């Protein structure tokens with residue numbers, strides 16, 4: 770099969786690759802770009818573990834062809850926190866802090882996808898209500914936490930007074 774050439778922005782940096790035409794966006798992110806924070810759970814659009822942000826919207830990367838990434842702006846969990854300065858790790862993103870503070874992580878397999886769904890929600894709705902939060906993370910399945918801690922984490926991340934002066 771003839772390879773497809775793609776060029777896109779990945780976590781604020783330009784990347785290009787020649788990929789098989791049937792390669793998924795998830796495989797491009799994990800195997801070509803080596804960013805394994807984005808997880809593969811079901812592989813068929815059911816679990817949300819593979820959620821990335823494409824042009825500001827949450828997308829299941831397992832359902833998207835890699836060729837469709839061409840010309841897009843992609844954010845994965847690795848790009849959520851600001852770039853570190855120097856060799857030391859930089860600060861976490863506000864959403865990541867909220868998950869730590871509210872015990873929203875157990876095994877963590879679902880967490881990258883939920884963080885990205887939350888980030889995409891805040892892109893579109895800076896102060897979401899409970900219904901909007903539940904809708905935004907409805908496609909993210911967690912086997913560990915029972916969802917209450919996850920909901921509390923997302924709600925804390927979405928609380929405007931906590932986020933004063935911060936860029937999403």
Ligand code: FES
Pocket residue numbers: 808809810811812813814815816817818819820829830831832
């Ligand atoms: S791996 Fe993509 S939705 Fe489950």
Ligand code: FES
Pocket residue numbers: 873874875876877878879880910911912913914
């Ligand atoms: S924390 Fe384990 S699947 Fe969600």
